[in-house]
Amino acid sequence: MRVIIFSWEYPPRVVGQLAEYVNGLSALLVKNKVETNVVTFDDAATGFTQEPTGVKTVRLSNPVKTHIGVLTWVLTLNQEVERAAANIYHQAGKEIDLIDVYDWHFIPAAVTLKNGLGIPFVYSVESLEDHRSPASNTPYNMAIKSIEWLGFYEADAISVKSQWMKDEITRIYKVPSEKITVISSSTSSNQGIRDTVKLYKKVAGDRKNER
Secondary structure: OOOEEEEEEOOOOOOOHHHHHHHHHHHHHHHHOOEEEEEEEOOOOOOEEOOOOOEEEEEEEEOOOOOOOOOHHHHHHHHHHHHHHHHHHHHHOOOOOOEEEEHHHHHHHHHHHHHOOOOOOEEEEEOHHHHHHHOOOOHHHHHHHHHHHHHHHHHHHEEEOHHHHHHHHHHHOOOOOHHHEEOOOOOOOHHHHHHHHHHHHHHHHHHHHHH
């Protein structure tokens, strides 16, 4: 299999726990014979890197340097994410099985690539805007929630780390529970990596059958 992972943080740029989680997951995917590409943001170090683990990483900077908030930063960076992923797709002879998108930030790029190039995607949810900004219904919050909703609608599958998050997505966004898979949050868990690869194979297989 060949997959692309989108993550807005990845070592050496560590903001929270997501960077180390994606780092561990991508290394385990390679060990399980999944060719893994990571597309991420890093203003300090840009370009292609072959990691010691075998993971292929593309780090991008935002061409727009001044922003009024995370929303404009995300939307302007997405075009670079699309470009990098499209390059990987063509360099691989158009043989990319799926994209795994970590959190809402790069959902617009994933949706564009799905509809433009036919690459299915998994939406791996770390948090929800309703939890990050409880009781906030400003236009700014609603714009972020609309991107989350787009991800839930367009994703071929949704991955979460707990039954609680699965229940919350179903409650808030009315997503069918059968579309959501709970996978262990431990990257050292054999069951967790097996479940991830199983989900990837299902999504890739379903898309090929549709063709």
